[in-house]
Amino acid sequence: MAAYLFDASGIVKRYIHEPGTGWVRNLADPLASHEIFLARITMVEVTSAVTRRERGGTLPGQSATVILTQFRQDVAHQYNILEITPVLLHVATLLAETQGLRAYDAVQLAVALELHNQRVSAGQSAVTLVSADQELNAAATAEGLIVEDPNQHP
Numbered sequence: 325m326a327a328y329l330f331d332a333s334g335i336v337k338r339y340i341h342e343p344g345t346g347w348v349r350n351l352a353d354p355l356a357s358h359e360i361f362l363a364r365i366t367m368v369e370v371t372s373a374v375t376r377r378e379r380g381g382t383l384p385g386q387s388a389t390v391i392l393t394q395f396r397q398d399v400a401h402q403y404n405i406l407e408i409t410p411v412l413l414h415v416a417t418l419l420a421e422t423q424g425l426r427a428y429d430a431v432q433l434a435v436a437l438e439l440h441n442q443r444v445s446a447g448q449s450a451v452t453l454v455s456a457d458q459e460l461n462a463a464a465t466a467e468g469l470i471v472e473d474p475n476q477h478p
Contacts, residue, residue, distance in 0.1 A: 327359040327451045328472075329406075329439055331432045332369030334454035335362060337474050338398075339391045340374070340383070344456065344474025351454070354402060361404045361451065363435040365428055370395055406435050423463035433464055440469055 328351060337348040352360055371392060378388035399405065412434045420430035432455070440451045452470045455461050461471045 325357055325359060325449070327361065327439075327443060327449055328454050329361040329363070329432075329436045329451050330366070331363075331429070331453070331455040331457060331460060332366050332373060333456040333460075334474055335366060336370050336373050337456070339370075339395055340377070343478045344476070347477035348454070348474050352398075352402070359404060360402065361406055361439060362399070363406050363432055364408050365431055367396075367399060369428060406439060408435070412438060419463065419467075423466065425459060425463055429457060429460040429463070433460060433467065436464060436469055437467055 330348075330352075334344075334348060335352070336342075337345045338352050350356060351358055374383065374388050374391050374395075377383040378385055383391070408431060412431065415437070416427075416430040416434040419425055419433050420427060423430070423433070425433065432453075436451065436453045443449065443451055450470055452472055453461070453464045454472050454474060455464070456473055456475050458473075461473055464471045
């Protein structure tokens with residue numbers, strides 16, 4: 325069973341048709357039996373992305389409601405949600421400085437690193453970060469993580 329940590333730019337593709345949507349939907353399909361992890365802040369980021377697209381006129385209002393309802397159901401029943409702790413925020417602060425990341429990207433990377441280290445220490449498979457954010461992907465790779473960009477899987 326493979327383990328994937330999705331940032332918002334990765335998991336939003338499950339709900340909004342973009343390059344990589346089919347690939348993300350296959351990974352996140354419960355029948356695929358993968359472990360899917362999200363940082364708690366991903367809920368804020370996805371809600372913001374969907375709402376902003378609706379307000380910008382690229383998503384009809386009813387579609388945004390349907391998307392957010394489905395996303396919240398999946399959060400409740402399909403995803404493993406990782407909490408943000410003071411220690412993670414400290415690591416994120418260091419990553420923001422050393423890697424030059426935006427705030428939420430630094431938090432996402434700190435979560436990915438902690439999950440990766442926990443899994444490897446427990447003898448489990450490494451976690452793969454799924455993100456369409458090039459800066460985050462470069463920083464994650466520099467920190468030794470496995471990264472998949474869903475845009476590379478159209």
